[in-house]
Amino acid sequence: MPTPLTKSLPNGLAEVEQDIARACKEARRERASVMLIAVSKTFDAAAISPVLDAGHRVFGENRVQEAKAKWPALVSAYPGTALHLIGPLQSNKAKEAVALFDAIHSVDRPSICQALAKEINSQNKRPELFVQINTGEEPQKAGISPGDADAFIASCRDKYGLVISGLMCIPPVNEAPAPHFALTAKIAARNGLKNLSMGMSADFAVAIQMGATHVRVGSAIFGAR
Numbered sequence: 001m002p003t004p005l006t007k008s009l010p011n012g013l014a015e016v017e018q019d020i021a022r023a024c025k026e027a028r029r030e031r032a033s034v035m036l037i038a039v040s041k042t043f044d045a046a047a048i049s050p051v052l053d054a055g056h057r058v059f060g061e062n063r064v065q066e067a068k069a070k071w072p073a074l075v076s077a078y079p080g081t082a083l084h085l086i087g088p089l090q091s092n093k094a095k096e097a098v099a100l101f102d103a104i105h106s107v108d109r110p111s112i113c114q115a116l117a118k119e120i121n122s123q124n125k126r127p128e129l130f131v132q133i134n135t136g137e138e139p140q141k142a143g144i145s146p147g148d149a150d151a152f153i154a155s156c157r158d159k160y161g162l163v164i165s166g167l168m169c170i171p172p173v174n175e176a177p178a179p180h181f182a183l184t185a186k187i188a189a190r191n192g193l194k195n196l197s198m199g200m201s202a203d204f205a206v207a208i209q210m211g212a213t214h215v216r217v218g219s220a221i222f223g224a225r
């Protein structure tokens, strides 16, 4: 049954907020321990503005070029907006990515580490960095294999001087997400990483149960793509 709050906020934002609050309560976690990243990929400024008007300020995009085309104007119109890159990153886009994004969730190979380290130094900007884990070991998917994760995380720190904030995963579409969230949480714990970027529209409540600190929710807020 929708509450008045559901009607006063745009799109699915109010419903997602309610679901997050409920999941936090069930998991005995503070609401403030989970950041909602509203994934606005493919949606234009007209679709995004109502969510900004409602006061939401954290957004996710999966492509550097698309974000560069639509966000600078919105960021100046809505101060305090933070942008998270959640899609795969190419080394030749590292410069633009560091300039535009406050967080990058897709660190997954040495060439990206090298490109990011160079840009972080030259731009003197420090986006929050997440290492993406390919928990399902899917060949078409970005991310480092679970078996290579510990060594890779160590090399991010030791070889490239990167500060890694946490881990990100995208479970395989046709599998139960919980084991993938659990594996990601386990790798994070043994590497001393406290942030977990996991959970999308279909499974963010499960992810919160399993410790997600950042949920990336698109269609439940903006509608189908």
Ligand SMILES: *Cc1c(COP(=O)(O)O)cnc(C)c1O
Pocket: 039, 041, 062, 086, 087, 170, 200, 201, 202, 216, 217, 218, 219, 220
């Ligand atoms: C598109 C996308 C999301 C959001 O997916 P929804 O199912 O629309 O919530 C989350 N994470 C990543 C990496 C994405 O590319």
